[in-house]
Amino acid sequence: MSRADGSPVRVLVVDDESSLADLLSLALRYEGWDIRSEGDGAGALRCARSWRPDAVLLDVMLPDMDGLTVLGRLRRELPDVPVLFLTAKDAVEDRIAGLTAGGDDYVTKPFSLEEVVARLRGLLRRAGAAAARSESLLTVGDLVLDEDSHEVWRGGQEIHLTATEFELLRYLMRNPRRVLSKTQILDRVWSYDFGGQANVVELYISYLRRKIDAGREPMIHTRRGAGYLIKPGG
Structure with a gap:
C-alpha cells in the first residue's frame, strides 16, 4: 500500500x-x-x-x-x-x-x-x-456524471443517455464554460472525419438538451458561429 x-x-x-x-x-x-x-x-x-x-x-x-x-x-x-x-x-x-x-x-x-x-x-x-x-465524477452545477459507471444525474434525478450522448456530455463537462467548436466535438466524440456532416453535432446537442435541460435552467448553450458550451444553469 x-x-x-x-x-x-x-x-x-x-x-x-x-x-x-x-x-x-x-x-x-x-x-x-x-x-x-x-x-x-x-x-x-x-x-x-x-x-x-x-x-x-x-x-x-x-x-x-x-x-x-x-x-x-x-x-x-x-x-x-x-x-x-x-x-x-x-x-x-x-x-x-x-x-x-x-x-x-x-x-x-x-x-x-x-x-x-x-x-x-x-x-x-x-x-x-x-x-x-x-x-471519476464530473460535476457542473447540479449535473453529475460518473465516468466509471456511466451514470448521469441532474438535481439528484438520474438521466439515461445513449453511449454517444454520454461521450458528448462528458466532453462538454470536461471543459466547462469553454466554447467547443463542431470540428472539435466531431474529432473528440466521433473520432473520425464525419465527411463534413457537422449537423450530426447539432442533432446530438438537441438530444442532450431534451434530457438535460428539459423543464430546468438551461446548461447547454450555443454560441453562434463558434460552437457549444456547458455551464451551471441560472
Whole structure:
C-alpha cells in the first residue's frame, strides 16, 4: 500500500505514552509506512498542517487538549483524512462521541498491534476508494456524471443517455464554460472525419438538451458561429 505517487503512506501517531507511541510507530514502519509521532494535540496539529498525513492514529486523552478537540481542528485542515481513535475508555457513549465528532474508527486499550494495523489498512483502502470514486465524477452545477459507471444525474434525478450522448456530455463537462467548436466535438466524440456532416453535432446537442435541460435552467448553450458550451444553469 502506497500513495498515488508511489511514496510510502504517511501515518501520524498521536499518544502521550511514549513507550506505546514507539511500539505503534515500530509496527507501522514494519508495514513500510512513513511514520511521525507527537505527544500532544498542539504538536499533532502542527505536524498535520505541514506534513499532510494520509491517516491519523489519535489518543483521546492528551495532556493539553482531548482528542475530540484535536479532531475538530484537524478536520478544518484535512477534512478527508481517516482518523482511528485510541482510548482506554470503553463506554458506548465515548465511542459514539468519538465517531460523531468525525472519527472513522475506534480501538480500545489494551489492543493488539495487529488489530491497529488491520483497522488502519481498512481505513486507508476506503479512503483510497473514495478518492478514486471522487476523481471519476464530473460535476457542473447540479449535473453529475460518473465516468466509471456511466451514470448521469441532474438535481439528484438520474438521466439515461445513449453511449454517444454520454461521450458528448462528458466532453462538454470536461471543459466547462469553454466554447467547443463542431470540428472539435466531431474529432473528440466521433473520432473520425464525419465527411463534413457537422449537423450530426447539432442533432446530438438537441438530444442532450431534451434530457438535460428539459423543464430546468438551461446548461447547454450555443454560441453562434463558434460552437457549444456547458455551464451551471441560472
